[in-house]
Amino acid sequence: MASPRLFKFLLAPLALSSMALAAIPNAMLRGRPSLPNVPAPAGPFMDRNGTTLPPIDTVYYFDQLIDHNNPGLGTFQQRYWTTWEFYEAGGPIILMTPGETDADGYESYLTNETVNGLIAQQQSGATIIVEHRFFGLSNPYDNLTSQSLELLNIQQAIDDLVYFAQNVDLPMPGGDQVKPDQAPWVLIGGSYSGALTSWTMVNKPGIFWAAYASSGVVEAITDYYGYFTPIREYMPQNCSADVEAVIAYLDQSYANNDTAAIDSLKSAFGLSGLSHIDDFASALQDNLFDWQSLQPDVGPGAMFFQFCDALEVDNGISANASGWGLDHTITAWGSFWNTTYYAYVCGSVDAEECLGTYNTTSSYYTSTAVNNANRSWFWMVCNQVGYYQVGPPEGQPAIVSRIIQPIYEERQCVNMFPQAFSTPPTPTVEQTDTDYEGWNVEVDRLFFANGLRDPWREATVSADGLNKPSTDTQPIYEGDGFHCSDLITENGVVDDTIAKVQTAGLSYMKTWLSQWKAPTS
Ligand SMILES: *[C@@H]1O[C@H](CO)[C@@H](O)[C@H](O)[C@H]1NC(C)=O
Ligand SMILES: *[C@@H]1O[C@H](CO)[C@@H](O)[C@H](O)[C@H]1NC(C)=O
Ligand SMILES: *[C@@H]1O[C@H](CO)[C@@H](O)[C@H](O)[C@H]1NC(C)=O
Ligand SMILES: *[C@@H]1O[C@H](CO)[C@@H](O)[C@H](O)[C@H]1NC(C)=O
Ligand SMILES: *[C@@H]1O[C@H](CO)[C@@H](O)[C@H](O)[C@H]1NC(C)=O
Ligand SMILES: *[C@@H]1O[C@H](CO)[C@@H](O)[C@H](O)[C@H]1NC(C)=O
Ligand SMILES: *[C@@H]1O[C@H](CO)[C@@H](O)[C@H](O)[C@H]1NC(C)=O
Ligand SMILES: *[C@@H]1O[C@H](CO)[C@@H](O)[C@H](O)[C@H]1NC(C)=O
Ligand SMILES: *[C@@H]1O[C@H](CO)[C@@H](O)[C@H](O)[C@H]1NC(C)=O
Numbered sequence: 294m295a296s297p298r299l300f301k302f303l304l305a306p307l308a309l310s311s312m313a314l315a316a317i318p319n320a321m322l323r324g325r326p327s328l329p330n331v332p333a334p335a336g337p338f339m340d341r342n343g344t345t346l347p348p349i350d351t352v353y354y355f356d357q358l359i360d361h362n363n364p365g366l367g368t369f370q371q372r373y374w375t376t377w378e379f380y381e382a383g384g385p386i387i388l389m390t391p392g393e394t395d396a397d398g399y400e401s402y403l404t405n406e407t408v409n410g411l412i413a414q415q416q417s418g419a420t421i422i423v424e425h426r427f428f429g430l431s432n433p434y435d436n437l438t439s440q441s442l443e444l445l446n447i448q449q450a451i452d453d454l455v456y457f458a459q460n461v462d463l464p465m466p467g468g469d470q471v472k473p474d475q476a477p478w479v480l481i482g483g484s485y486s487g488a489l490t491s492w493t494m495v496n497k498p499g500i501f502w503a504a505y506a507s508s509g510v511v512e513a514i515t516d517y518y519g520y521f522t523p524i525r526e527y528m529p530q531n532c533s534a535d536v537e538a539v540i541a542y543l544d545q546s547y548a549n550n551d552t553a554a555i556d557s558l559k560s561a562f563g564l565s566g567l568s569h570i571d572d573f574a575s576a577l578q579d580n581l582f583d584w585q586s587l588q589p590d591v592g593p594g595a596m597f598f599q600f601c602d603a604l605e606v607d608n609g610i611s612a613n614a615s616g617w618g619l620d621h622t623i624t625a626w627g628s629f630w631n632t633t634y635y636a637y638v639c640g641s642v643d644a645e646e647c648l649g650t651y652n653t654t655s656s657y658y659t660s661t662a663v664n665n666a667n668r669s670w671f672w673m674v675c676n677q678v679g680y681y682q683v684g685p686p687e688g689q690p691a692i693v694s695r696i697i698q699p700i701y702e703e704r705q706c707v708n709m710f711p712q713a714f715s716t717p718p719t720p721t722v723e724q725t726d727t728d729y730e731g732w733n734v735e736v737d738r739l740f741f742a743n744g745l746r747d748p749w750r751e752a753t754v755s756a757d758g759l760n761k762p763s764t765d766t767q768p769i770y771e772g773d774g775f776h777c778s779d780l781i782t783e784n785g786v787v788d789d790t791i792a793k794v795q796t797a798g799l800s801y802m803k804t805w806l807s808q809w810k811a812p813t814s
Contacts, residue, residue: 333400361452377465384417392486395429439713477502477809483777492729510752512731513722515679519751532601535616561627566644574694603629675706679720744774
């Protein structure tokens with residue numbers, strides 16, 4: 294990928310002040326629980342009558358309420374995309390928000406490249422992607438100040454989905470007569486939007502007849518060190534052993550106040566320019582965040598594997614499961630940063646600007662321009678969901694430094710939203726998990742799909758030790774995949790365990806949709 298930190302140098306100076314894509318210091322944002330994407334087929338698509346459809350990247354607009362608690366404030370234009378390739382009268386309406394991202398480009402989620410389209414194809418349904426409020430170009434107000442962001446919270450997002458379903462007139466033939474009391478609606482989501490799917494079913498029963506939540510991070514957790522558990526368990530063992538050795542050395546040096554050792558460690562990575570030890574510890578996490586972009590069909594060239602190869606393969610010889618040990622790894626990991634990784638992450642931006650988090654006047658914190666998913670998502674993180682990807686408690690193996698604790702992120706909440714927070718805020722995860730039932734969710738016709746190697750698994754209903762029962766009304770399936778792997782059709786082609794999840798999801802949809810009855814009101 295081209296480093297976003299480079300945009301600064303690619304944009305004209307005038308655009309710079311408003312776009313403000315300077316440093317991207319926040320490691321947590323690199324591990325945002327976002328939806329994977331695949332390219333949509335080129336089209337053109339035809340409906341079942343053989344009529345050519347509008348291009349699938351056609352943008353439609355819905356008049357969404359600015360504030361569901363105060364409809365008098367009026368509406369804003371919420372973007373959506375839809376297609377009726379497989380639709381036949383009486384079929385379901387399949388709705389997804391891609392969640393905390395600019396929704397433009399997610400058109401594959403209208404097609405049978407994804408589970409959404411497979412369900413539509415099987416059930417003669419229509420598909421819709423709706424952009425989440427405060428992301429992309431769907432903004433109640435034209436800035437992302439703390440004042441405007443007061444209207445960004447889970448409840449408003451749920452209410453958006455409900456109000457959309459109850460009021461939208463779709464552009465397809467008969468599209469003004471498919472409200473939830475006239476046709477079955479299916480809600481789908483992945484990652485945060487998978488959680489939102491579960492939370493919507495809990496909070497607003499009776500609107501969406503059935504739902505599919507992939508890698509849904511239903512339980513909001515502040516101290517989310519569990520992010521690194523599946524990574525540590527499923528990455529090459531020699532690589533995790535060596536990463537653990539370096540992290541233990543860093544943490545020991547820090548505990549001993551051994552500044553000489555820390556300085557020489559930073560220098561090995563070419564990161565002497567980072568003045569704060571926690572920013573250095575955070576930079577080392579970046580190699581692990583690359584795990585999140587893995588899918589079953591990615592090859593050995595993926596950045597995460599390049600990283601482990603750099604640590605473990607020496608002159609064509611691979612270390613055994615114990616790894617090469619501390620000294621070798623400091624040199625190898627440091628050299629990987631020097632030769633490859635620094636440029637990949639920072640381009641030619643200096644270390645403090647790229648990886649530091651202490652410059653409160655940095656435009657990364659101060660820019661309030663819209664279409665900045667990092668800022669909008671960070672607002673939700675600081676307020677309601679946390680998911681801080683930190684070092685584990687003492688006594689557990691650590692591939693991430695214990696120097697990184699929730700305060701590392703909470704401090705940045707103040708940097709980014711000084712009007713809202715004067716001291717580091719603790720996110721209200723207990724309230725979130727009470728209001729929307731987190732792991733305790735028990736609703737009808739909600740299908741959960743998770744992946745064994747997903748770093749977000751520990752916040753899903755497939756978390757280790759939770760042992761939540763899978764039932765016929767609320768089935769829980771787990772494949773060997775990564776984050777939201779089951780949403781992508783191709784992943785089922787290359788991995789049997791994911792195919793089984795997809796087949797089960799489709800089969801439950803068939804059963805549940807055959808049971809649909811228009812509500813009597
Ligand atoms: C397909 O044709 C039938 C019969 O003319 C019509 O009722 C229906 O609305 C058409 N469907 C679409 C999606 O255009
Ligand atoms: C997906 O839909 C296309 C038409 O858009 C169709 O040609 C193709 O056969 C479908 N794929 C599967 C796996 O059904
Ligand atoms: C941000 O938007 C709000 C709501 O429209 C407006 O009241 C406020 O003046 C704007 N602030 C800035 C800094 O643009
Ligand atoms: C660490 O060492 C430095 C320099 O010797 C000293 O100023 C500082 O107070 C020490 N910090 C702790 C926590 O011991
Ligand atoms: C790995 O190799 C080292 C050095 O040869 C050896 O001491 C160690 O026992 C080996 N570990 C394993 C798990 O085979
Ligand atoms: C050692 O690391 C290499 C490179 O990442 C990997 O291919 C290999 O499977 C690992 N071997 C063991 C025993 O962990
Ligand atoms: C990395 O680069 C720094 C200078 O930027 C250098 O001091 C250090 O020796 C290099 N480390 C390795 C392992 O190449
Ligand atoms: C902090 O960021 C501002 C704005 O980008 C910049 O002008 C300033 O030099 C930075 N300060 C430091 C200490 O890097
Ligand atoms: C947000 O952060 C991600 C990951 O660091 C980056 O790819 C993206 O360009 C950033 N976007 C903005 C608007 O800062």
